[in-house]
Amino acid sequence: MERTEIIIGGDTAGIEWRLPVFRFKGSDATAPSVYIQAALHANELPGVALSHFLLERLRKADAVGAIRGDITVIPQANPIGLAQSHFGEMEGRFDLGSRTNFNRDFPLVALAERDTLIAGMDRRSAVDRLKRTLLHTALGHDLVLDLHCDDESLQYAYIDDAFWPEAADLASALDMQAVFLSDGESTAFEEAVGHAFKRQGGDKLKSVPGRLAVTLELRGRRDVYADITQRDAEGLWAFLAGRGVVADPALTVRPYTGPAVPLDNIEMVKAPEPGTILFHRDIGETVKAGDILATLITRPGDPDGTVDVAARHNGLIATRSSARYARRGDDLMKIAGHEPTRRDRKPGTLED
Structure with missing residues (x-):
């Protein structure tokens, strides 16, 4: 050596x-x-x-x-x-x-x-x-x-x-x-x-x-x-x-x-609003479209101060954010699916 x-x-x-x-x-x-x-x-x-x-x-x-x-x-x-x-x-x-x-x-x-x-x-x-x-x-x-x-x-x-x-x-x-x-x-x-x-x-x-x-x-x-x-x-x-x-x-x-899936099949689950993250699902779990993945506490204390985030496609939860507060648009999860999640993804990386 x-x-x-x-x-x-x-x-x-x-x-x-x-x-x-x-x-x-x-x-x-x-x-x-x-x-x-x-x-x-x-x-x-x-x-x-x-x-x-x-x-x-x-x-x-x-x-x-x-x-x-x-x-x-x-x-x-x-x-x-x-x-x-x-x-x-x-x-x-x-x-x-x-x-x-x-x-x-x-x-x-x-x-x-x-x-x-x-x-x-x-x-x-x-x-x-x-x-x-x-x-x-x-x-x-x-x-x-x-x-x-x-x-x-x-x-x-x-x-x-x-x-x-x-x-x-x-x-x-x-x-x-x-x-x-x-x-x-x-x-x-x-x-x-x-x-x-x-x-x-x-x-x-x-x-x-x-x-x-x-x-x-x-x-x-x-x-x-x-x-x-x-x-x-x-x-x-x-x-x-x-x-x-x-x-x-x-x-x-x-x-x-x-599974071996193209990047077009990766659903990037993003926070629609800023808030405290309550995850309901973990990495390694298989989910279906419509399953609730997380709840965001957007206005603490208000009766309507939460927003649910649901999966848009079936797939495997491959990653999850370690943060427990999200800014608007932050990545929460990556879900590896069996079909393309969007048709307009530009070639390149999933994240900056």
Whole structure:
């Protein structure tokens, strides 16, 4: 194992950011290479914990020569966001300087243009240099896994159609309860990687066998527990073994049996008015159109001071807000359904 650091100079004097990078050299040049990063949204920590346990497993494998493909792990990919603590809360999703999401605005380049990402870096902001360095590093690999989490959530993944159903082995190994099939039309990290993989110098490819770019949503932000995380690390190890990245012939991955639904089938349940949230249904429950999901106390004390929020479609509650007060238009839940929830959804991400 080799441990190095990526150093990102700050935009003001006397500041720099350091990202530890762990690399394992594989013994088989034909085996797939893997890039894994966690906490691009710095306050999403389940992936950090998973990386810690996975690295422990990888070091043991390295000691006995069981690493077949090159592996790169960046367990805490956003030290800039990690330092953004205000009023007792880490603000790790958005850059406070530019007000942009740390997981948006990644450059969209073809794979052959990879090295253009790091040209003229001295003229760019620290956040832009961070994004370009991460993307450049990831594009040197075959399989790219970006570890995130949601608010209150089941274990699920965003996977571009171009990598499905080949990626069902990952969904199975990590016991995903749902897969959201994305359209690859945003500037998020995983979709920027997918953009490059689908454009390898010629026309856009509809499928890319042997390649993968995926966002893994490792349950909710509070789901950082040793037993769960160790189980997830074992699941990721099983995926690596199944793809031939590590040697463990005793492992087999069972078929994935959960739902795989396009983003058009995701109902974003929003608060019609501001108020205190009383949830009636929880993640993992199956609901029918018309079921009451939550009650908003909009005018406390008034006889008519509540508003019920009902499901508009049948489906599985995949996520729920951890907040208990909603502003008008805030997201309350995501429901994965069996049919399109709207016909006018623009390509791209579900949330900012």
